[in-house]
Amino acid sequence: MARRHDPERRRRIIDAAIRVVGRSGIAGLSHRSVAAEADVPLGSTTYHFKTLDELMVAALRQANEGFAAVLAARGGPQDARTDLAAELAALMGAWLAGDRTGVELEYELYLAALRRPALRPVAAEWGDAVVEQLSGRTDPVTARALVALMDGILLQALLTGTPYDEAYARDVLGRVIPAG
Amino acid sequence: MARRHDPERRRRIIDAAIRVVGRSGIAGLSHRSVAAEADVPLGSTTYHFKTLDELMVAALRQANEGFAAVLAARGGPQDARTDLAAELAALMGAWLAGDRTGVELEYELYLAALRRPALRPVAAEWGDAVVEQLSGRTDPVTARALVALMDGILLQALLTGTPYDEAYARDVLGRVIPAG
DNA sequence: ATCCCATGTGTACGAGCGTACACAACGGCG
């Protein structure tokens, strides 16, 4: 019999959900699969998250925080003399390096907002957060365009299986940034 | 009892699959739901498409052809004096106008390639087709960047529920196109 | 000390799913 009133229970379930989505995709996400992965009874997942949407919201939010931390560490408010386009291109390269599981996981949750209105606010938050990270380096319109272009470039790589071309990314990202 | 050896049977099933995805999303796609929508017996869908992946490949390919036709009609090889960025921005606006069901449908099938390798070649074909449509107006690198940026802009609008801003799209698309 | 409710657990139900498979009907071919 497990300990009661476990404050980590919720977190355990979210972590398990992220692992499940990473391994089997959203299609493989269910109360039962998460319960098995987290090694908790079925009733526990349904108690903390009435619907799978709620669980996905929590998972997406947590995944976002992870990426935001990476971005802050690498592309944060450092000096403005470095080439922003090159930095972002390198950031994408580092993210895609090795296996693409992590990137696929985050994009799958992110893109799930297309059909699940509950996820849209979280997806919007993510974009806003990145824009804010870039706000010290460029204007808001450019920042938003950079986010859009990065999304598109990453999707081209992920959806078609094409290898990531960092030089190409640096080139076209640079075009979006106003000269000066 | 339905007529046998119906050459339209396959097409009927694909059309029904597209309607089902448009209404309920990929999550609602099953052999049974398609069979009901197409008004054919269950065995008929499983006979023509052993797996749902096969059915999605056919549906995505058919949806692609529809968009390619629209693009060819509007953004085809017309004279190069018109503003390409403005044309593409207007094209996206027209596509999003009214209800977004059609766009959501195509993007959902397109994005499904993230987790379904069977769809990747079709997704790649789509990108290549658009690049080719643009080949008369600009260089290949720019064309690919425009496709990426359009994907990103459309996704921003679809995922966050933000209204589409055509002036913004025209602005940033124009930045990607080399002066001259 | 007692009560109460948030938290946690186990089990069962009905629905929908992919799959398999036996059978029916057509049409080309020998």
Added chain:
DNA sequence: CGCCGTTGTGTACGCTCGTACACATGGGAT
């Protein structure tokens, strides 16, 4: 004409799913 493979159909099996619900438990409020 008669055979046979392609195409089409009906049904049933076993599985997983969300959901519901009754019950257990323990800590905080009274």
